[in-house]
Amino acid sequence: AKEPEATEAPVDEAPVDEAPVDEATEAPVEEVEGYQIAMITDAGEIDDKSFNQGTWEGIQAFAKDNGKTFKYYKPTEVSDAAYLAAIDLAIQGGAEVVVTPGFLFEPAIYEAQDLYPETSFIILDGTPHTADYSTFRIESNVYSIFYAEQQAGFLAGYAAVKDGYTKLGFMGGMAVPAVVRFGYGFVQGAEYAAVEMGLDSVEIKYHYTGDFSATPKNQTTAATWYADGTEVIFACGGKVGNSVMAAADAAGAKVIGVDVDQSAESETVITSAMKQLGVSVYMGLEGFYAGEFKGGVSETLDITVDGVGLPFASSRFNTFSEADYNAIYDALVADTDGLRSSLLGDTDVDAATDIPTTVVTVTIVE
Amino acid sequence: MNRLKKWVNSPRFSDVVASVGAIIVGLIFGLVILLITNAQQAFPAFFTILKGGFSGGAKGIGEVLYMATPLILTGLSVGFAFKTGLFNIGASGQLIVGGFVAILVGVKGEALGSYQWIVAFLGAMAAGAVWAAVPGILKAVFNVHEVISSIMMNYIGMYLVNMLVVEMVYDKLKNQSLIIKETAELPTWGLDKITQGSGLNAGFLIAILFVIITYIILNKTVFGYELIACGHNPEASKYAGIKAKRNIVLAMVIAGALAGAAGALMYLASTGKHIRVVDVLANEGFMGIPIALLGLSNPIGVFFAAIFIAYITIGGFYMQLFDFVPEIIDIMIASIIYFSAFALIAKNLIAYILKRQKKKEKDKPIEEVKEAKK
Amino acid sequence: MDYVIEMLGITKSFPGILANDNISLQLRRGEIHALLGENGAGKSTLMSILFGLYKPDKGIIKKNGKEIQISNPNDANDYGIGMVHQHFKLVHNFTVLENIIMGVETTRRGFLKLDEARKKVVDLSHKYNLFIDPDALISDITVGMQQRVEIIKMLYRDNEILIFDEPTAMLTPQEIKELMNIMRDLAKEGKSILFITHKLDEIKQVADRCTVLQKGKYIDTLDVADTSKEKFSELMVGRKIEFTVIKDKAKTGNVVLSVKNLTVKSKHSEKPVVKNVSFNVKAGEVVCLAGIDGNGQSELVYAITGLEKVTAGAIELNGKDITKSSIRRKSNSGMSHIPEDRHKHGLILEYSLAKNLVLQSYYKKEFQTYGFLRFKEITKYANKLIEQFDIRSGQGAKTLTRSMSGGNQQKAIVAREIDKDPELLVAVQPTRGLDVGAIEYIHKQLVKQRDKNKAIFLVSLELEEVMNVSDRILVIYEGEIVADLDPKSVTMEDLGLYMSGAKREEKAV
Amino acid sequence: MDILAFLIQQTMFFSIPLLVVALGGMFSERSGVVNIALEGIMIMGAFVSMMAISVLQDTMQGQGLLLIALSVAALAGMAFSLLHAYASINMKADQVISGTALNMFAPAFAIFVARTVQETHTKDINFTNTFRIESVPVLGKIPVIGPWLFQNAYITTYIGIAILIISAILLYKTKFGLRLRACGEHPQAADSVGVNVYKIRYAGVLISGALAGIGGLIFVIPTSTNFSATVSGYGFLALAVLIFGQWKPKRILFAAFFFGFMKTISAAYSGIPALKDLDISSGIYKMIPYIITLFVLAISSKNSQSPKAAGIPYDVGKR
Numbered sequence A: 001a002k003e004p005e006a007t008e009a010p011v012d013e014a015p016v017d018e019a020p021v022d023e024a025t026e027a028p029v030e031e032v033e034g035y036q037i038a039m040i041t042d043a044g045e046i047d048d049k050s051f052n053q054g055t056w057e058g059i060q061a062f063a064k065d066n067g068k069t070f071k072y073y074k075p076t077e078v079s080d081a082a083y084l085a086a087i088d089l090a091i092q093g094g095a096e097v098v099v100t101p102g103f104l105f106e107p108a109i110y111e112a113q114d115l116y117p118e119t120s121f122i123i124l125d126g127t128p129h130t131a132d133y134s135t136f137r138i139e140s141n142v143y144s145i146f147y148a149e150q151q152a153g154f155l156a157g158y159a160a161v162k163d164g165y166t167k168l169g170f171m172g173g174m175a176v177p178a179v180v181r182f183g184y185g186f187v188q189g190a191e192y193a194a195v196e197m198g199l200d201s202v203e204i205k206y207h208y209t210g211d212f213s214a215t216p217k218n219q220t221t222a223a224t225w226y227a228d229g230t231e232v233i234f235a236c237g238g239k240v241g242n243s244v245m246a247a248a249d250a251a252g253a254k255v256i257g258v259d260v261d262q263s264a265e266s267e268t269v270i271t272s273a274m275k276q277l278g279v280s281v282y283m284g285l286e287g288f289y290a291g292e293f294k295g296g297v298s299e300t301l302d303i304t305v306d307g308v309g310l311p312f313a314s315s316r317f318n319t320f321s322e323a324d325y326n327a328i329y330d331a332l333v334a335d336t337d338g339l340r341s342s343l344l345g346d347t348d349v350d351a352a353t354d355i356p357t358t359v360v361t362v363t364i365v366e
Numbered sequence B: 001m002n003r004l005k006k007w008v009n010s011p012r013f014s015d016v017v018a019s020v021g022a023i024i025v026g027l028i029f030g031l032v033i034l035l036i037t038n039a040q041q042a043f044p045a046f047f048t049i050l051k052g053g054f055s056g057g058a059k060g061i062g063e064v065l066y067m068a069t070p071l072i073l074t075g076l077s078v079g080f081a082f083k084t085g086l087f088n089i090g091a092s093g094q095l096i097v098g099g100f101v102a103i104l105v106g107v108k109g110e111a112l113g114s115y116q117w118i119v120a121f122l123g124a125m126a127a128g129a130v131w132a133a134v135p136g137i138l139k140a141v142f143n144v145h146e147v148i149s150s151i152m153m154n155y156i157g158m159y160l161v162n163m164l165v166v167e168m169v170y171d172k173l174k175n176q177s178l179i180i181k182e183t184a185e186l187p188t189w190g191l192d193k194i195t196q197g198s199g200l201n202a203g204f205l206i207a208i209l210f211v212i213i214t215y216i217i218l219n220k221t222v223f224g225y226e227l228i229a230c231g232h233n234p235e236a237s238k239y240a241g242i243k244a245k246r247n248i249v250l251a252m253v254i255a256g257a258l259a260g261a262a263g264a265l266m267y268l269a270s271t272g273k274h275i276r277v278v279d280v281l282a283n284e285g286f287m288g289i290p291i292a293l294l295g296l297s298n299p300i301g302v303f304f305a306a307i308f309i310a311y312i313t314i315g316g317f318y319m320q321l322f323d324f325v326p327e328i329i330d331i332m333i334a335s336i337i338y339f340s341a342f343a344l345i346a347k348n349l350i351a352y353i354l355k356r357q358k359k360k361e362k363d364k365p366i367e368e369v370k371e372a373k374k
Numbered sequence C: 001m002d003y004v005i006e007m008l009g010i011t012k013s014f015p016g017i018l019a020n021d022n023i024s025l026q027l028r029r030g031e032i033h034a035l036l037g038e039n040g041a042g043k044s045t046l047m048s049i050l051f052g053l054y055k056p057d058k059g060i061i062k063k064n065g066k067e068i069q070i071s072n073p074n075d076a077n078d079y080g081i082g083m084v085h086q087h088f089k090l091v092h093n094f095t096v097l098e099n100i101i102m103g104v105e106t107t108r109r110g111f112l113k114l115d116e117a118r119k120k121v122v123d124l125s126h127k128y129n130l131f132i133d134p135d136a137l138i139s140d141i142t143v144g145m146q147q148r149v150e151i152i153k154m155l156y157r158d159n160e161i162l163i164f165d166e167p168t169a170m171l172t173p174q175e176i177k178e179l180m181n182i183m184r185d186l187a188k189e190g191k192s193i194l195f196i197t198h199k200l201d202e203i204k205q206v207a208d209r210c211t212v213l214q215k216g217k218y219i220d221t222l223d224v225a226d227t228s229k230e231k232f233s234e235l236m237v238g239r240k241i242e243f244t245v246i247k248d249k250a251k252t253g254n255v256v257l258s259v260k261n262l263t264v265k266s267k268h269s270e271k272p273v274v275k276n277v278s279f280n281v282k283a284g285e286v287v288c289l290a291g292i293d294g295n296g297q298s299e300l301v302y303a304i305t306g307l308e309k310v311t312a313g314a315i316e317l318n319g320k321d322i323t324k325s326s327i328r329r330k331s332n333s334g335m336s337h338i339p340e341d342r343h344k345h346g347l348i349l350e351y352s353l354a355k356n357l358v359l360q361s362y363y364k365k366e367f368q369t370y371g372f373l374r375f376k377e378i379t380k381y382a383n384k385l386i387e388q389f390d391i392r393s394g395q396g397a398k399t400l401t402r403s404m405s406g407g408n409q410q411k412a413i414v415a416r417e418i419d420k421d422p423e424l425l426v427a428v429q430p431t432r433g434l435d436v437g438a439i440e441y442i443h444k445q446l447v448k449q450r451d452k453n454k455a456i457f458l459v460s461l462e463l464e465e466v467m468n469v470s471d472r473i474l475v476i477y478e479g480e481i482v483a484d485l486d487p488k489s490v491t492m493e494d495l496g497l498y499m500s501g502a503k504r505e506e507k508a509v
Numbered sequence D: 001m002d003i004l005a006f007l008i009q010q011t012m013f014f015s016i017p018l019l020v021v022a023l024g025g026m027f028s029e030r031s032g033v034v035n036i037a038l039e040g041i042m043i044m045g046a047f048v049s050m051m052a053i054s055v056l057q058d059t060m061q062g063q064g065l066l067l068i069a070l071s072v073a074a075l076a077g078m079a080f081s082l083l084h085a086y087a088s089i090n091m092k093a094d095q096v097i098s099g100t101a102l103n104m105f106a107p108a109f110a111i112f113v114a115r116t117v118q119e120t121h122t123k124d125i126n127f128t129n130t131f132r133i134e135s136v137p138v139l140g141k142i143p144v145i146g147p148w149l150f151q152n153a154y155i156t157t158y159i160g161i162a163i164l165i166i167s168a169i170l171l172y173k174t175k176f177g178l179r180l181r182a183c184g185e186h187p188q189a190a191d192s193v194g195v196n197v198y199k200i201r202y203a204g205v206l207i208s209g210a211l212a213g214i215g216g217l218i219f220v221i222p223t224s225t226n227f228s229a230t231v232s233g234y235g236f237l238a239l240a241v242l243i244f245g246q247w248k249p250k251r252i253l254f255a256a257f258f259f260g261f262m263k264t265i266s267a268a269y270s271g272i273p274a275l276k277d278l279d280i281s282s283g284i285y286k287m288i289p290y291i292i293t294l295f296v297l298a299i300s301s302k303n304s305q306s307p308k309a310a311g312i313p314y315d316v317g318k319r
C-alpha cells in the first residue's frame, strides 16, 4: 500500500466532543479536504450496541486524539453494489482509510481493494473474498481483523459457573460465525469451571433469536427461561440484550453482555464478553497514520493481544474474584495445557451439543 | 397547442400539478430542517438532493433507475389493488416469497441454462401471486378484511422464507441466502455499461413493460372495466353479471404477481443482494404504499413517483458528503407523502383558478367548486 | 301577509349548471306549500339551502320578516326548521330511538337518559298515529316505518317549519293517506309545511299553495284550489301531459317467465320470505306485482334475476330452466332488470354516465374487440340514449354519475335496460322519483315493449301506476300470491284490501 | 412460579398495548377516519415520553414518574395525530396516504431528534425500570388470582383495563359516543341533525392519538431497557386486532388477548413442558399466531361490518 502521509496537522483547537453527528464540523476544517477517516455502516446503525457502534467509538477516539476528520456513510441498501457505492462516495469525500465493520463487506472489499489502490481499508470480522467464496485474496491496502470470540465466551462461561451459577442460558442473535464462536466458548468455559469445581451438573439452554432487536418476544423467551430456573443468560445479539435485561430485572435474575461493556445499561448485567472492537480499530488507524499499516494481513486478535476479555472492574460477581479472573486469563494467554489452542471454534463442530462435555448439558431450543 | 390546452383543462393536469405541489412543499419542509440543523451547509446539501442521481453522473442516473425498479413494481402492486378497491398492505410478504423463489431457482436451477433467470422471474411472480391469493380468497369467500389477512401473510411469509432459506439456500457464514448462478442474473443488455457500472439491468425495462401492461389493463380493457367496477361498487357489479368474487381474487393475484416480480428483480440483479435471515419485514414492500399514493394509483403516475423517490433517495445518499444525519432524507420523503395527501385540496384549488379564468373570459357566473362547511 | 319564511332571490350554481336562478319563495304560517318541478329543476337544492346544507351564491332568507343566516343544519334547527330528506338520513345500525334523539340528546351526568326520550317518542307516535318500534334497528324495518321515524325525528324537535322532500315516493297508498292526514293535522296546529312531490294528486289533496320551478327558474306560485292538475303539469313541463296510459288490449303469446313453487329464505332469518310462489308472465303482457313494501317483493325479484339464491322451486325463461343460471347468463338469454335500489345495484356512481349506460353490455361485440373497450362506440351509444331518453346532466356522456340528479340517474338505468330490447323486462319501481313528464315517457316505453310482444314484469308500490300500466295484477302478501286480478274489473279499494291481507282469492295461481 | 401465572403475566405485556392502541384505533375509525398511522403515533408517544423519563428519572422514580410519562405520551400522541386529523378532516385527504406519511415520519423524526439532542448522540433512549410492582398490596396475596393478575405487574395493565371500560361506556352510554358512532356510519345523517361532524372526527382522531401514544409507552417499558425508535410493527398488529375485534370494545379485548396469548406461547414454548418436547422448529412457532388468526378470521368474519363511512372524507355537498 501507499504510505500514508506521516505528517499531519497538529490539533490545538478545543477538544472535540464525542458527537457522532456534529463532530466533523467541529474538527479543524480548514486544514483538510473532506473526511479522512470513513466508516461504512452495515445493516445496522452506528448505535447498534454491537459492531457498528464499537467500530465507530474506536474511530472517534482515534480521531479525537489525533485531530483527524471522520465520518460515517450509510449505504442505500444492503448489497455488495451499494457498499461499493458507499465506499466510492467516502473516497470522493476525502477518505484516506475506510473502516468497514462486519463480514457483509467481504465481497465489496474484495473488489474495492483493486478499484481503489490508493485507499486503505480496515475490515473487521471479515476478509476479502469473492461472493461465491471461490477466491480469497487480500491486497496490501487491506487489513482484516478477526477476534477470538470463543475466548471471550469462554471467560464469560467460566466466570459465571465459578460465581455459583449452574443454570445458564445463551441467546444469540443469529448463527453467524462470530456469535457461534461466542456461544461455543461459553459452553466450554462453563464446562471447564464445572470440572474444576467438581460440580455434578450445569445446564445451558441454547437459542438463536433470529434478530438483533429488542422485542417483546425476546423478552418473553428470556422471561420463560428465568421462570424455568435459568439464573443467568448470555445475551449475545446486540439489542436482544435489552430484552433479556428487562426480563432479568423482572425475574431478579442476571445477564451477561456482549461485545462492549454493557454494565451501565442494567444492574442485572454481571459482566460482558467483550471483544475490543474499538481498541483494534484505534490501533489499526494508529498503524496506518504511523506508516505501519498492516496491509495484506488478516489477523485474529485474541487474548494474547488483549483482543478479548471481561471488564472486571465493572463486573458484578458474587464470589468470582479478580485473582480468579487473572488466573484463568493468564492460563489462556499462556495456553496452559493447550487451553487456548484447543478451544473449539465455529467450524470445529456442527452444533453446540456436539461439544464434548462431561458436566454441562446443552439443550438447544429451536 | 389545442391539445395542450385541452390537457391543461383536464383533471389529469390538476392531478399532476397537485402531486408536484406536494413534492415542492415537502422539499421546502426538508430544507427548513436542514437549515435548523446546520445552516451553513443547508443550501449546498439541498442542491445535492435536488440534483439527485445527477450528482453521480451517468452512474448516478443508473443507480436511480436501478433503485426505482422494485419500487415501480411494488407501487404498481399496491396501486393496482387500490384501483380495484383493495388495500394490498401485503406487498412485503409477496415480495419476499417471490424473492425467495427467484433465489431458489437462481441457486439450484443451473440446468435451465440461459432460461434460468426467466424461470426464476416467472417463479417469483407465481409465488407472489399465490401469497396474495390467500387474502383474496379469504376476502371473496369468507369476507375477511384484506388488510388484516395481508398483515398476517406478511409475517407468515417472512418467517417461512427465513426457515426455507436456512434449509435450502443458506450461506451460514453470512446468515443470508447463497449467491445465485450467473445465468440466473438478470441480463444487463449493456445498461450497466451505458451508466458506467451502475447496477442498472434489464429489470428496469421489465418494470416499464409492466407499467404499460397494467395501464392498458386498467384503462382500456373489459377486464379493467370489471375490476374497477367491483372496486367501486361490488353490489352493482354483481347486478351487472360481473363475477365479483372471482375479480377480487384475480385483482389480488395480479397485485401479488407484481410484488413477486419486484422481489425477483431485487434479488436477481447482479448487485450482490441477498435475503438476510432476520425477523424483520421487507421494507421495500411497504414503500409501495406511498408510491402508489403519490402516483394516484395510476400506473404512469406510479412510474414517475417511484423514479422520483429513488431520485431523491440517491440525492440523499450523496448529501452525506455534508454534515447531516442520513435520516433527514427519510423525514423529507415522509413530508412529501404527507403533503401529497393534500392533493385533493390542491386539485380543487387548481380547478377553481382555471374556472375563474374562464369566468373572466366568458363573464358567466359560476361559483365555488366545493362547499366547505363554515 | 304573515310569512314565516321568505327565501328571496336565491341563486345557486354547481359546476356546469345553474341549479337555482333567482328563486323566491314565501311560506305562510300554517300553510302546506307544495314545490313542483321536473327532475333537476332545483327543488332539493333550494330546500337544502333553507336547511343550511348549501350556502346560496346570492339571495337572502327571512324568518318572520327578519333576515337570518343559516349556515348549517344546526342553525336551521335553532330557527325551528326541520327536514325530512328524500334519501333518509338514518343511521342503519342504530335503533329508531337513537336516531330520533341524536343531536338533541338529554343526558344525566354525561350519560344518555333514554327513558324520558322514549316516553316522548311514544307519546308523539300515539298522538300522530305514527306507529314505530323505538327499539328496532333501522336496518330491520321497512321503508314506510323509516319514513315515520324521519317524521317523528322532526316532530321531536318541536320544529315549526317542516320540509318534506318527496316523502311519498317510497310509501304505499295507505301510508301516503296516513301521511296526508298527518300533514293536515300538523298544519292545523300552526306548523308550516314545505312539500316536494311529483304527484299532482297529492298536491291537490293537501296543499294550499304551490310554487312551480322549471330548470332552476321560478315560474309561479298558485293557489291549489284554483288550479287544475293539467295546468300544473303544463307550467312545470311546458307542454300537455297525458295522465292515463293509452294502450290496446294485450295480445299475449307464449309464456316467457314461468315461476314454479318458488321459495326464498331471508338473509336475516331462517324463515322463508317468499313462500311457494307460482305464476307466469306471457309475451305481450304487463304483469304487475302489487303489494305493500316488505311482503317479499324484493326477494322474489332478486331470486328471479339471480341476485339471491333460490331455496326451492324453479324458474323458466322461454321454456329453459334458469333457476341456477348466473346473472350474466340470464341477461344474455333476454332478461333485463331495473333494480329497486339505484345506488346499491343500478349504478357505479364513480363511473361516467357513458360507462354506466353500457354496464350490461360492455362485454358485447359492439363495445369491445379482443377484450379492449371501444370507447368511440360507447360514447356514440351513450349519446344516442341520452338524446332518446332525455337524460339531463352537466357534461353529457362524460358526466360523473354521482353528480346527476336522482331522477336523471333513474332515467339512465331505465334507458339502459329498455334499450336492451329484452324478452323479459323486470322493472322494479321504474318511475320512482321521476317527474310526470318522465313518467309519461317511461310508461309509453313500457307499453311499446309490450306491443313488441315482449314480457314485462312490473313491481310497483304505486297503485296508480299499477292500475294504469298493467294487463294483469298479482298481489303479494306475506310472501304469498293472494290474488290474480284484472285491472279493468277491480277497484282501487279492492286492491288495497288484497294488499293488506284482508281479502284473498280462493285459488290464486 | 406456576407456569400458568407466568404465561398470564407475560400475556399482559403483549395484550395490554395491543388493547389500548386498538381501542384508540376504534375511536378514530368509528368516527369515520381510518387510522393506519397507529404505528407512527405509538413511536411518537413512546419517544417523547421516554425523553421525559430520561430527563426526569434522576429526580423521581416509580409510579409517579410513570403517570407523568403516560400523560406526556398521551399528549405527544394527540399532538402528532393532529396532523392526521387536519389532513383527513379539513383537507379531505386520502386517509391512507396521510397515515402512511406519519408512519414514515415518526421513526425518522425520533432517530433524528434523539441523535441531535441526547448527550450520547445515539438514537437509543435508556431508562431505568422503576415501574414494576412486585406484588400489589393485599390483592397480590389472593390465591390463584393474585399471582395471575397482581404480581410482577405494571399499573399500566390496570390502566389499560380501565381504558377499556371507560371506552365501552363512552361509546355506548354517552351522547358523545352516540354521535361518534353516527359520524362513522352516516355523517350526513349526523350533520343533518346538527352534529358537528368535523368536531366529532377531530375528537375521535385525538383520542386515538392519546391512546396510541400511551400504548407506545406501555409497549416499551416491560420489554426493554431502552427505546430505539421502533415498536416492532405493533401498531399494525393493533390494526389487525381492531379489525379482528370488529370495532367493538368487548371483541377487541378478546382479540387483543387472543393475539397476545398466541404470541406469548410462541415465545415461551421452551418453558412449557408440553410444548418443549415437541420437536417443532422455532420458525413454526413464530408463524402459529398468525396462521391461527387467519383461521379464526375465516370462521368468524362472515358478517363483519366496518364503520360504513370510515375512510371517506366528509363533504357536506355529497350524499
Ligand SMILES: Nc1ncnc2c1ncn2[C@@H]1O[C@H](COP(=O)(O)OP(=O)(O)OP(=O)(O)O)[C@@H](O)[C@H]1O
Pocket (backbone or CB within 6 Å): C014, C015, C017, C018, C019, C037, C038, C039, C040, C041, C042, C043, C044, C045, C046, C393, C394, C403, C404, C405, C406, C407, C408, C433, C435, D317, D318
Ligand atoms: N352538489 C352538487 N354538485 C353538482 N351539481 C349539483 C349538486 N347539487 C345539485 N346539482 C345539480 O343541480 C340540479 C338541480 O338539482 P336538484 O337536486 O335540486 O333537483 P331536484 O329538483 O331536486 O330534482 P329531482 O326531482 O330529481 O329530485 C341538478 O341538475 C343537479 O345535477
Ligand SMILES: Nc1ncnc2c1ncn2[C@@H]1O[C@H](COP(=O)(O)OP(=O)(O)OP(=O)(O)O)[C@@H](O)[C@H]1O
Pocket (backbone or CB within 6 Å): C044, C045, C048, C086, C087, C165, C402, C403, C404, C405, C406, C407, C433, D317, D318, D319
Ligand atoms: N357531490 C356531489 N356532486 C355533484 N352532485 C351532487 C353531489 N351530491 C349531491 N349531488 C346532487 O345534489 C342534489 C341534491 O341532493 P339531495 O341529497 O337533496 O338529493 P335529491 O335530489 O333530493 O334526491 P334524488 O337523488 O332522489 O333526486 C342531487 O341532484 C344530487 O344528485
Ligand SMILES: [Mg+2]
Pocket (backbone or CB within 6 Å): C043, C044, C045, C086
Ligand atoms: Mg330532489
Ligand SMILES: [Mg+2]
Pocket (backbone or CB within 6 Å): C044, C086, C166, C405, C406, C407, C433
Ligand atoms: Mg330527487
